[in-house]
Amino acid sequence: MKTVGILVGREKTFPQALIDRINERGAGEVVAEYVEVGGVRLDEGRRYDIIIDRISHEVPFYRAFLKRAALEGTQIINNPFWWSADDKFFNYSLAVKLGVAIPKTALLPQKDYIEGITSESLRNLEFPLDWQGIVGYVGMPAIIKPFDGGGWKNVSRVNSIEELWQIYDTTGTLCMTLQEFVAFDQFVRCYCIGQEEVMIMPYDPRKPYLSGEQYIQDPNYLSAALAERITNDVRTLCRALGYDINTVEFAIKDGIPYAIDFMNPAPDAELASVGEFYHNWVTDTVVNLVFKRLAEPQTEVRYRWDAMLNPRPIETATQAMSAVASAAQQSVSAIIPESGREIAADIAAGVSDLVEGAANAVSGILGRSGETEASPDATAKTPRAASARTPKSAAPRKSASKSATPRTKKPTPEV
Ligand SMILES: Nc1ncnc2c1ncn2[C@@H]1O[C@H](COP(=O)(O)OP(=O)(O)O)[C@@H](O)[C@H]1O
Ligand SMILES: [Mg+2]
Numbered sequence: 001m002k003t004v005g006i007l008v009g010r011e012k013t014f015p016q017a018l019i020d021r022i023n024e025r026g027a028g029e030v031v032a033e034y035v036e037v038g039g040v041r042l043d044e045g046r047r048y049d050i051i052i053d054r055i056s057h058e059v060p061f062y063r064a065f066l067k068r069a070a071l072e073g074t075q076i077i078n079n080p081f082w083w084s085a086d087d088k089f090f091n092y093s094l095a096v097k098l099g100v101a102i103p104k105t106a107l108l109p110q111k112d113y114i115e116g117i118t119s120e121s122l123r124n125l126e127f128p129l130d131w132q133g134i135v136g137y138v139g140m141p142a143i144i145k146p147f148d149g150g151g152w153k154n155v156s157r158v159n160s161i162e163e164l165w166q167i168y169d170t171t172g173t174l175c176m177t178l179q180e181f182v183a184f185d186q187f188v189r190c191y192c193i194g195q196e197e198v199m200i201m202p203y204d205p206r207k208p209y210l211s212g213e214q215y216i217q218d219p220n221y222l223s224a225a226l227a228e229r230i231t232n233d234v235r236t237l238c239r240a241l242g243y244d245i246n247t248v249e250f251a252i253k254d255g256i257p258y259a260i261d262f263m264n265p266a267p268d269a270e271l272a273s274v275g276e277f278y279h280n281w282v283t284d285t286v287v288n289l290v291f292k293r294l295a296e297p298q299t300e301v302r303y304r305w306d307a308m309l310n311p312r313p314i315e316t317a318t319q320a321m322s323a324v325a326s327a328a329q330q331s332v333s334a335i336i337p338e339s340g341r342e343i344a345a346d347i348a349a350g351v352s353d354l355v356e357g358a359a360n361a362v363s364g365i366l367g368r369s370g371e372t373e374a375s376p377d378a379t380a381k382t383p384r385a386a387s388a389r390t391p392k393s394a395a396p397r398k399s400a401s402k403s404a405t406p407r408t409k410k411p412t413p414e415v
Pocket of ligand 1: 249
């Protein structure tokens with residue numbers, strides 16, 4: 001008998017659907033259940049063949065437990081070692097090297113540092129920062145967002161250098177990126193499962209977050225050529241980063257799909273939020289991945305960091321094949337939905353209960369995403385007023401200081 005453990009946050013319908021469908025298909029040979037874990041011992045043996053992790057990106061204890069389980073040969077979806085290593089700025093930089101279109105993006109030194117970091121500790125830091133140069137490169141309007149964020153938290157649109165400083169002054173110890181704002185004509189969010197199966201979801205980020213209204217079903221939303229390019233980009237990114245469950249978001253402008261967010265290890269799959277069609281697709285596709293992985297021969301665990309980051313041997317033959325696969329072949333498993341869907345209002349309301357206020361606030365700002373003109377209240381989402389707008393105050397603090405902006409918990413499921 002094989003065992004599949006599910007590690008979850010607040011989401012309900014997706015993990016339960018996974019458990020039900022795995023147990024149904026497993027017919028006693030494969031059993032799925034919620035993981036239960038307390039104090040973890042050094043000598044703890046293998047309890048699960050696979051763990052599907054939906055929450056360790058927000059719970060360090062879980063992540064440490066998962067790394068330990070990986071040493072016993074448990075396959076973890078997604079790889080907890082890679083999550084520990086990844087960040088959005090690295091993602092963007094890698095994507096550029098892989099030929100995926102990325103809006104101009106700069107990494108910013110933090111505004112504040114943890115206690116004990118003094119100006120002496122930061123002697124390598126350029127001071128003052130060349131704000132004009134950074135803004136000249138990225139352009140305005142721009143989006144300022146954490147380099148490892150999720151759930152639309154601490155994401156703001158800024159229309160001028162003054163607004164940038166105002167927001168930057170509130171970011172505390174968060175490491176931020178500044179990214180060219182793409183005044184998109186179209187927007188899609190794409191699931192990618194097992195680094196192969198792609199589902200392109202037309203998506204309207206201007207609608208309320210997790211309202212059930214963001215996901216649209218329109219089989220003709222993208223031209224065939226754009227759908228093909230996006231499918232290829234999604235696979236390229238997820239294979240390079242090794243995510244088995246991920247979403248890749250594209251803001252499309254003048255026919256170019258710019259990838260803006262592809263570090264989503266536990267993407268939303270709740271029934272009321274994504275709708276029945278997408279919920280069922282992602283559930284079935286993850287279940288297929290689980291059974292595929294269970295059927296594959298187990299490779300011996302190698303105790304080196306690079307083996308931990310990539311525990312499965314690279315399937316060079318398969319990769320070479322997919323690299324030369326025809327457009328028709330590549331599009332076989334990329335699906336654009338055909339059927340419509342409806343969500344009961346009470347289900348949608350239930351889900352929105354789970355969402356923290358910050359996430360809703362951002363959609364107000366991003367509601368102007370499709371517009372090109374600057375909006376005066378575009379920075380309104382930041383919870384606390386900035387103390388100053390001067391370049392001086394916007395300079396990274398070189399003295400020891402605690403974060404003025406304590407990081408709050410991200411909502412689950414994330415976006
Ligand atoms: N460069 C950009 N251009 C236009 N809109 C953006 C850009 N970056 C982010 N956004 C908007 O902000 C939302 C949240 O940003 P995102 O990068 O996806 O962060 P998170 O990881 O928190 O979801 C996106 O869904 C999109 O609507
Ligand atoms: Mg996102």
